Amino acid sequence: MPEGRSFALTWIPAKGVERMITVNGKKEPFPEGMSVGEYMSRRNINPGEYIVVLNDEVIKPEDWAETPIRDGDELQILVMLGGG
Amino acid sequence: MNDPLVIGGRTLESRLFLGTGKFPANAMIPEVIRRSGAQVVTVALRRVDFEAQEENILNYIDRKNCILMPNTSGARNAAEAVKIARIARAAGCGNWVKIEVINDNRYLLPDNYETIKATEILAGEGFVVLPYMSPDLAAARALVEAGAAAVMPLGSPIGSNRGLKMKEMIRILIEEIELPVIVDAGLGRPSHAAEAMEMGAAAVLVNTAIATAEDPPGMAEAFSLAVRAGRLSYLAGSPEVSRYARASSPLTGFLRD
Numbered sequence: 001m002p003e004g005r006s007f008a009l010t011w012i013p014a015k016g017v018e019r020m021i022t023v024n025g026k027k028e029p030f031p032e033g034m035s036v037g038e039y040m041s042r043r044n045i046n047p048g049e050y051i052v053v054l055n056d057e058v059i060k061p062e063d064w065a066e067t068p069i070r071d072g073d074e075l076q077i078l079v080m081l082g083g084g
Numbered sequence: 085m086n087d088p089l090v091i092g093g094r095t096l097e098s099r100l101f102l103g104t105g106k107f108p109a110n111a112m113i114p115e116v117i118r119r120s121g122a123q124v125v126t127v128a129l130r131r132v133d134f135e136a137q138e139e140n141i142l143n144y145i146d147r148k149n150c151i152l153m154p155n156t157s158g159a160r161n162a163a164e165a166v167k168i169a170r171i172a173r174a175a176g177c178g179n180w181v182k183i184e185v186i187n188d189n190r191y192l193l194p195d196n197y198e199t200i201k202a203t204e205i206l207a208g209e210g211f212v213v214l215p216y217m218s219p220d221l222a223a224a225r226a227l228v229e230a231g232a233a234a235v236m237p238l239g240s241p242i243g244s245n246r247g248l249k250m251k252e253m254i255r256i257l258i259e260e261i262e263l264p265v266i267v268d269a270g271l272g273r274p275s276h277a278a279e280a281m282e283m284g285a286a287a288v289l290v291n292t293a294i295a296t297a298e299d300p301p302g303m304a305e306a307f308s309l310a311v312r313a314g315r316l317s318y319l320a321g322s323p324e325v326s327r328y329a330r331a332s333s334p335l336t337g338f339l340r341d
Contacts (some may be wrong), residue, residue: 050140080140080177081130081132084128084269
């Protein structure tokens with residue numbers, strides 16, 4: 001992706017093409033061919049900052065760039081917080 | 085004192101386990117861990133709230149000196165607990181897990197049946213499983229069968245600071261269960277922790293009482309001393325309780341005659 005270019009989170013798919021993913025329980029449209037790494041950089045999330053789970057599988061930070069997101073995928077972005 | 089607690093193949097010197105929720109600032113946590121002496125520290129897994137700019141608590145926990153114990157809080161059944169545990173392990177949090185399955189929002193009491201199911205699955209996958217439970221002997225025996233590394237009965241409801249309300253039931257677990265019995269939840273003061281340890285609990289897990297004290301590091305140290313005092317008392321063997329007085333010096337040779 002050329003430098004400086006970014007997709008708004010409200011990216012609208014081409015007419016007649018419904019590509020949606022679920023992120024932390026909320027549906028959102030997404031552009032075809034995007035990787036986990038590209039999605040995270042749009043969210044300004046650095047590798048290793050949060051835990052990424054794609055369809056119940058943890059994606060390690062080193063694999064973010066090569067892991068594609070597909071139509072209907074469920075993405076969870078998780079964090080370890082204080083707990084008892 | 086050479087009195088280690090061995091759980092899941094790890095030897096622990098400290099019998100105070102620390103929860104990390106509700107502290108006024110994460111930056112305080114390293115000092116709290118240091119003064120508590122805790123070697124087992126619990127954390128929770130949540131979805132990121134993008135509005136809240138949440139910090140990763142692991143930035144404040146020195147894992148060279150602490151075993152991380154993610155909990156499965158938020159799980160309402162065994163399947164959800166298993167899923168959380170697997171994610172935490174795959175994300176590099178180690179293989180210890182505190183099973184916490186709760187359906188009850190008012191008292192946050194654990195669901196022993198679902199907890200047993202989750203324990204069996206996760207122990208079978210090589211996790212070191214420490215289940216949070218209601219103190220019930222049949223359930224504790226089932227957890228032993230399921231492969232738990234310890235059982236963690238509640239002293240009173242989570243965060244209530246009410247102390248060892250379940251004392252008599254926990255005493256039975258300590259007598260009857262061969263695994264370490266770790267009193268988890270409800271201990272509101274160091275004296276409550278000492279009471280649990282004097283009774284023979286293997287350890288206690290404390291969060292709210294420390295995190296919400298006026299001086300959390302100070303309270304962490306107070307709990308550490310209380311746990312140690314209670315343990316020493318247990319090992320020293322408490323003497324019998326008597327209804328009547330028993331003089332400390334001979335009742336002869338008085339100077340009055």
